[in-house]
Amino acid sequence: MSGPQPPLLAVSALSVEFRTRSGKVRALDNVSLTLRKGELVALVGESGSGKSVTAFAIMRVLDPAARITSGSLHFGGMDLLAMKDAELAELRGRELSMIFQNPRAALNPIRRVGRQIEDVLLRHAAVPRQALRAQAIAALTQVRIPDPEKRYAAYPHELSGGMCQRIMIAMALACRPALLIADEPTTGLDVTTQAAILDLMRELAHARGMAMLLITHDLGLAAEYCDRVVVMHAGHVVETAPTSRLLSLPRHPYSAKLIAATPRVDRRLDDLAAIAGNLPDLRRADLPPCRFSERCDRYTPTCAAPLPSNTVAAEHAVACHHPL
Amino acid sequence: MIGLRTLSALPNLIGVLIITFLITRALPGDPAAFFAGAAGSQEAVEQIRAKLGLDKSLVEQFAYYVRDLARGDLGTALSTGRPVLDEILGRLPASLELTLSALMLATAIAIPLGVLAATRPGSWIDHMCRALTTAGVSLPTFFTGLLLAYIFYYRLGWAPAPIGRLDPYATPPATVTGFYLIDAALAGDLDVFIASARQLILPALTMALFVLAPLARMTRAAMLGVLSADFVRTARAYGLSRFTVLYRYAFRNALLPVVTTLGMVFSFLLGSNVLVEKVFAWPGIGSFAIESLMASDYAPIQGFVLTMGALYVLLNLAIDILYRIVDPRVEVSG
């Protein structure tokens, strides 16, 4: 890397709470991550670790029950938290796009998918009305949807999961965003489709210099497609490192367990180590500073002190008192 | 597709036919005795019974009933001596005008109220909506009707006397549709239009109040559900305008359960016609049915129940078709 470049996206010390009937859910605590222009970064962690909440916070589409209690969000130097709704609406869908975790539910069930893409184009791309349809079909063609003219007129329930996924990708890329957040873009798809979709997204990212935050619980995917990996556990970022370094030299006990639990071709299935214990209940008032401590076999009384953020190498940070 | 759906409504109509027939036979009171009068001899009663076909078996009576129906013969209203079909067709527009006005009034108030309440949770309009839907649910229509007439006619004098569709000195507009408002508008007669609108407002309001609560409650709930749906989040995340998000994405989807409720509410309204018409001396089929019931006059009651049944069937058909138009996911079913 040549010299310090201002990051495209900077999330710093972000904390998010949900107010629920059964108490406050402290879903994110002190989450920081950055993305540079054109960089592909993976956000990994078990289910419930706060990946989607992080994405929603960046997009500013958190539920009304959620509150950002501290931290800051900057995109291209702009303060996302200070922006007015109108300014935000200009940015979203144009510079900053997101693919949602469950594409079928994320599409309007009673509007033709082509029209939904047109809604986005009409809003951001200054396309004359008579060219809208052609542009929407071009967006579908770009993500290699077979027979785009016909798919244009389909409703989400008439399409397969993989096809809905592609529609979402087409919609996200229609306005050539600078950053794409892809929340589990390939869950529930067969391996071939999964590879096809991710190859396509990587290709488009490289061709356009687009940065991508790939949210997944599959370290294998992260390893194959991303430059850097951010590991989350129970609303904390526990480790951030370049992909090859994380895989070969994980320093956080949780990352190490996660890697051990990831199936690989060169490993037999019964070597798979499940990670013991569960995520702590994020409603608890007595959450320990290290939210992994109740599952960690390196725990010592020192771990009850506030978490450090150790930079162990260039671009490699670990939030642990006793890194491996 | 719509043709198929229409065909499948046929069994319902046949069911209505059988039930109509049985219900009227099960009603208390002997029409023959009624028409023979208190002083009528046993012989006279028997004669009238034979004339009305009441001495035959139920099955035979039903066969005659269906045969007559097929000829458009619903019998004769003994109290007026006119064919029941004419009586009902003559009064139906009055009932429909009242019911439809009430429905439009209720929809025009309840749907915006529900939408606003859902989009501004915790605001005064939300509280108003909640107060209305919890408090205003179960006031019986005749009570609301009497109360409104008492306040707005008797105390305040804002509304005209509850004496039907027009005051006796005004001439009804030339009949085209039978709806006074429409006919007056067609005839370009502003005076009659205003006069009949003034007569209509209280009974229509009475009925509208009756169904406001379920409609507003359903709209609010449906809207709240849809606003937290994933696809609304998507719409917001793509920077779509507030209008597009609220109308094209949220409201259009919330409309689906609202249409269903609308159908239900319409049938409540048809049912509540009977009492409201009585209170406001509205010359519709409901008040006609009550008068006939009190005279133990079978044929008009049968005609009334049959008309209501047919209206219900038609209504369900219309709702079904509407639903298919709004929701592309509803499969074509035979």
Ligand SMILES: Nc1ncnc2c1ncn2[C@@H]1O[C@H](COP(=O)(O)OP(=O)(O)OP(=O)(O)O)[C@@H](O)[C@H]1O
């Ligand atoms: N609307 C909400 N109300 C209360 N708690 C919530 C809400 N949304 C998320 N949470 C909590 O926030 C935490 C993180 O959830 P999140 O959806 O971000 O997980 P995730 O990492 O995306 O998991 P997955 O891999 O299953 O998608 C969870 O503990 C969840 O219970």
Ligand code: SF4
């Ligand atoms: S801080 Fe302590 S408890 Fe937490 S992960 Fe590190 S060693 Fe384990």
Ligand SMILES: [Mg+2]
């Ligand atoms: Mg998620």
